[in-house]
Amino acid sequence: MILIGYFLGLYFFDSAIAGLLIAILVWVVLSLIAYFQGDSILLSMSRAKKIRRDDHPRLYNIVEEMKIASGLEKMPDIYIIDDPALNAFATGRDPKRASVAITSGLLQKLNRDELQGVIAHEISHVKNRDVLLMSMCSILLGTIVILAWYGSRIMIFGSMTGSRRSSSSGGGGQGQAIILIISLVFIILAPIMAQLIYFAISRKREYLADASAALYTRYPEGLASALEKLGASTGQLKSANKATAPMYIINPFRKKGMKASDLTSTHPPISERIRILRAMAGASFNDYDQAYSKVHGGTGVIPAASLAAETVPITTTKLEGEAGEPTELQRARETSDVMWRLGNYKTITCDCGAKLRVPPNFREPTIRCPHCGRTHQV
Amino acid sequence: MPVAAYVIIGVVVVLAIILFVLYNGLVRLRNQVKNAWAQIDVQLKRRYDLIPNLVETAKGYMKHERETLEAVTKARNLAQQLSSAGAGERAKAEGELSSVLSRLLAVVENYPDLKANQNFLALQEELTSTENKISFSRQFYNDSVLRYNNQTQMVPSNIVAGMFGFKASEFFEVTLTAEREAPKVSFT
Numbered sequence: 003m004i005l006i007g008y009f010l011g012l013y014f015f016d017s018a019i020a021g022l023l024i025a026i027l028v029w030v031v032l033s034l035i036a037y038f039q040g041d042s043i044l045l046s047m048s049r050a051k052k053i054r055r056d057d058h059p060r061l062y063n064i065v066e067e068m069k070i071a072s073g074l075e076k077m078p079d080i081y082i083i084d085d086p087a088l089n090a091f092a093t094g095r096d097p098k099r100a101s102v103a104i105t106s107g108l109l110q111k112l113n114r115d116e117l118q119g120v121i122a123h124e125i126s127h128v129k130n131r132d133v134l135l136m137s138m139c140s141i142l143l144g145t146i147v148i149l150a151w152y153g154s155r156i157m158i159f160g161s162m163t164g165s166r167r168s169s170s171s172g173g174g175g176q177g178q179a180i181i182l183i184i185s186l187v188f189i190i191l192a193p194i195m196a197q198l199i200y201f202a203i204s205r206k207r208e209y210l211a212d213a214s215a216a217l218y219t220r221y222p223e224g225l226a227s228a229l230e231k232l233g234a235s236t237g238q239l240k241s242a243n244k245a246t247a248p249m250y251i252i253n254p255f256r257k258k259g260m261k262a263s264d265l266t267s268t269h270p271p272i273s274e275r276i277r278i279l280r281a282m283a284g285a286s287f288n289d290y291d292q293a294y295s296k297v298h299g300g301t302g303v304i305p306a307a308s309l310a311a312e313t314v315p316i317t318t319t320k321l322e323g324e325a326g327e328p329t330e331l332q333r334a335r336e337t338s339d340v341m342w343r344l345g346n347y348k349t350i351t352c353d354c355g356a357k358l359r360v361p362p363n364f365r366e367p368t369i370r371c372p373h374c375g376r377t378h379q380v
Numbered sequence: 381m382p383v384a385a386y387v388i389i390g391v392v393v394v395l396a397i398i399l400f401v402l403y404n405g406l407v408r409l410r411n412q413v414k415n416a417w418a419q420i421d422v423q424l425k426r427r428y429d430l431i432p433n434l435v436e437t438a439k440g441y442m443k444h445e446r447e448t449l450e451a452v453t454k455a456r457n458l459a460q461q462l463s464s465a466g467a468g469e470r471a472k473a474e475g476e477l478s479s480v481l482s483r484l485l486a487v488v489e490n491y492p493d494l495k496a497n498q499n500f501l502a503l504q505e506e507l508t509s510t511e512n513k514i515s516f517s518r519q520f521y522n523d524s525v526l527r528y529n530n531q532t533q534m535v536p537s538n539i540v541a542g543m544f545g546f547k548a549s550e551f552f553e554v555t556l557t558a559e560r561e562a563p564k565v566s567f568t
Contacts, residue, residue: 059502059505059506060505060509063505063506063509063512063513064509066509066513067509067512067513067516068516070419070423070513070516070517070520071516071517071519071520072520073412073416073520073523073524218516220519
């Protein structure tokens with residue numbers, strides 16, 4: 003980016019410093035906005051609603067369990083996005099100000115262990131400070147794209163009207179041409195390179211978050227089976243956009259049949275993530291690294307500093323469909339109750355079994371059940 | 381001043397900085413161990429508080445499980461009494477409590493009326509989650525102890541640890557064999 007700024011400045015203002023200043027100023031302003039307001043912007047953009055403990059005790063408990071397992075100092079805020087697509091994301095600039103958001107679709111579809119895996123993945127993003135890293139990377143990327151775009155516009159414009167500066171300065175026509183060519187090459191290549199690097203970083207952080215989730219839950223199968231359900235669904239999240247994509251547990255823009263070695267994806271292919279998780283012999287980072295090299299070939303997906311030689315056994319006591327586990331139908335009802343309540347609707351359960359949803363602007367003192375005709379106080 | 385003096389001052393400053401960094405690192409790890417231990421305590425206390433409510437709710441429905449319910453209450457009271465005892469004894473009592481609790485929650489399956497009780501379901505969710513939180517906080521405690529102990533034993537931080545009396549911490553092991561084998565009935 004600095005190079006782009008340098009050549010832009012050199013070409014248009016005859017001073018590299020001015021271009022550099024533009025680049026740095028744009029970057030600093032964007033960084034500050036992202037640093038202080040990033041999480042609230044992201045949450046309001048995705049129309050997420052904050053929940054309290056009473057709204058959904060199970061979800062709250064699962065988040066608290068993962069907060070304890072990861073040793074996070076503060077309980078993250080929990081948000082629900084009213085969307086049938088299956089996805090989740092984490093945000094917040096540091097572990098003390100973190101939020102976890104999941105879609106209502108996910109809340110219905112996943113059982114407790116799967117939800118635990120997903121939440122563990124999101125908490126790992128918080129714990130590894132991926133939110134900060136990826137938002138800084140995306141600002142950097144955005145700045146490069148903006149500058150390159152302006153650069154190309156000004157160049158086209160400048161070449162049509164004839165550059166005043168190059169004629170007035172005179173003399174060094176050849177030097178100007180060389181600078182023009184170099185800056186053109188940079189303007190074209192820099193955004194592409196930046197994007198590829200950005201995607202590569204994002205994929206690496208996803209693998210790391212998967213590994214941490216396995217370590218926290220001691221149960222890689224939970225996340226693997228959740229990813230299986232997520233992969234089987236095709237609904238796209240309406241409120242996602244490109245800048246926020248790396249924060250989600252799976253790529254919100256993914257299409258069917260994406261190639262395994264896709265360089266332009268923010269996320270590794272789901273099938274590969276599942277195979278790695280299922281190939282794990284234990285639950286430690288070491289086991290994840292070995293499973294990764296078995297499935298994918300090559301090593302080094304986990305930073306060497308966090309690799310410990312210790313063995314961590316996988317919990318084997320969890321069984322599907324145990325006592326107290328609500329069925330999918332019960333979860334769907336539970337979730338829709340929460341969503342109505344978050345929309346300030348009042349729910350009245352009639353003796354005949356019907357549920358009346360009273361909208362917040364309903365003014366009458368009583369309401370009649372349309373099913374059996376009983377009247378209820380509002 | 382001669383060059384040698386500068387060199388000596390420089391070396392002393394660098395050594396002091398290294399000492400500070402190592403010392404602070406040890407303090408941070410030790411505090412993490414302490415916090416993790418407190419977290420286990422919080423969750424165990426939460427379990428003591430939940431059990432009487434659960435037993436009270438279940439009593440009306442589970443006429444034939446008087447013995448199981450009594451065993452749960454007894455194990456809970458014993459564990460609470462031993463909460464100020466040493467880690468070993470305490471771990472044993474808590475393990476016992478965990479195993480009678482899982483037995484109780486397994487027989488709940490035979491009482492559909494109880495399973496339909498909203499109050500009981502809420503309590504069961506709380507208890508299930510508290511059991512999970514206990515094991516996760518124990519897991520985090522043991523991870524923290526491992527990191528702290530490694531730090532107190534490895535060169536060069538072991539020198540600092542020896543100088544300022546940082547002692548290795550104990551792991552919170554589940555000593556009871558019953559708890560290791562029994563949980564075929566998990567209630568997640």
